[in-house]
Amino acid sequence: MSEKRWSVRPEGSNWGEFGADDQLGRLNLITPERRRQAALEVREGIAFCLSLPLDCPNVQLNPRRLPPILAYSMRGEDPAMNYPFQKLAPDQTDVVCDDRATLSLQFSTQWDSLCHIGELYDAQGDGVEEATYYNGFCAHVHVRGPFDYLKDRAPMQGPFGANALGIERIAETALQARGVMIDLHAHVGLEKIAVGYDQLMRIFEADQVEVEPGDVLCFRTGFDRALLARYHDPSAPFDQHRCSGLDGTDLRLLRWIDDCGASALVSDNEAVELLPDHAAIHGRGTRIPLHNLCLFKLGVPLGEMFLLSDLADWLRARGRSRFLFTAPPLRLPGAVGSPVTGVGTV
Numbered sequence: 001m002s003e004k005r006w007s008v009r010p011e012g013s014n015w016g017e018f019g020a021d022d023q024l025g026r027l028n029l030i031t032p033e034r035r036r037q038a039a040l041e042v043r044e045g046i047a048f049c050l051s052l053p054l055d056c057p058n059v060q061l062n063p064r065r066l067p068p069i070l071a072y073s074m075r076g077e078d079p080a081m082n083y084p085f086q087k088l089a090p091d092q093t094d095v096v097c098d099d100r101a102t103l104s105l106q107f108s109t110q111w112d113s114l115c116h117i118g119e120l121y122d123a124q125g126d127g128v129e130e131a132t133y134y135n136g137f138c139a140h141v142h143v144r145g146p147f148d149y150l151k152d153r154a155p156m157q158g159p160f161g162a163n164a165l166g167i168e169r170i171a172e173t174a175l176q177a178r179g180v181m182i183d184l185h186a187h188v189g190l191e192k193i194a195v196g197y198d199q200l201m202r203i204f205e206a207d208q209v210e211v212e213p214g215d216v217l218c219f220r221t222g223f224d225r226a227l228l229a230r231y232h233d234p235s236a237p238f239d240q241h242r243c244s245g246l247d248g249t250d251l252r253l254l255r256w257i258d259d260c261g262a263s264a265l266v267s268d269n270e271a272v273e274l275l276p277d278h279a280a281i282h283g284r285g286t287r288i289p290l291h292n293l294c295l296f297k298l299g300v301p302l303g304e305m306f307l308l309s310d311l312a313d314w315l316r317a318r319g320r321s322r323f324l325f326t327a328p329p330l331r332l333p334g335a336v337g338s339p340v341t342g343v344g345t346v
Helices: 025-029 032-039 165-173 186-187 195-208 223-232 251-259 289-296 311-316
Strands: 046-048 069-072 100-103 109-110 119-121 128-132 176-183 218-220 264-267 300-303 322-326 335-337 343-345
Touching: 032 322, 046 311, 069 186, 100 128, 165 335, 176 186, 176 311, 186 195, 186 218, 186 311, 195 251, 218 311, 251 289, 289 300, 311 322
Parallel strands: 176 218, 218 264, 264 300
Antiparallel strands: 046 343, 069 100, 109 300, 109 335, 119 128, 176 322, 322 343
């Protein structure tokens, strides 16, 4: 690759620090030594599933993200469900089931790749803003869609998808690291509270939480259990906006995320940060500042709607916060996001 994609990097970004062509961002901090340290957190040999059912939630949180449609494969004109091979040869006794699914890749427990959120940015310093992503990768060259929206919807030629920064880059790392559970729910409950730097540091002190470079930070808000309650009982009360999250408007919090060296941020809520209705953001700029910092500037993947509460309760009862976190996404070349079946091992 090695073309010069930017001359002026965004203020507060780390573009180029892991190499001119880097597509992993701070996942580079998960070194073999840090994986060995993470493995030392496994003492009991107990594994926790960190993912919701793939068809959960059963409420429409995002109108553009739809639940999976499960169907059967076909063998000619025959559905391949309970299909007896006796149809092919009278002496065969095997029976087969094959199926398929249509997925929205960011519906349930999910990873956001580094090209999920970009910015209109003047990377060359020539006064021209273009749709740009982490480390200077840009629209229409590296991330291809059907239209150039900045040029009156000029049609673009396929193939479409992420030729750079796709979700497969994260999958190739196997994404295994030390997880650090940060139990917001234990301190603020299931309430709409934007947790900023000061409150987060008080939580760290109270729970004796320590963060080191390369760690995956897991923010438990309790929203996962609200989603599961509604999933199991469609009549259960549910408020999409009733949960805590990080305050992306708190500049000291954003600075701490930069300084702490975390390789990824994960939550059980919808977006890690509270979405913009909790505060007025004035003037020109991003409306999702934590996404902008993590995905666009620092190369820190975001995991959303993980199932964290069971593991969080187990760790809290034992005065622990660290565990072995394993959660590679689907290795689907060109995809922007991916469902994930995560595992926390203690």
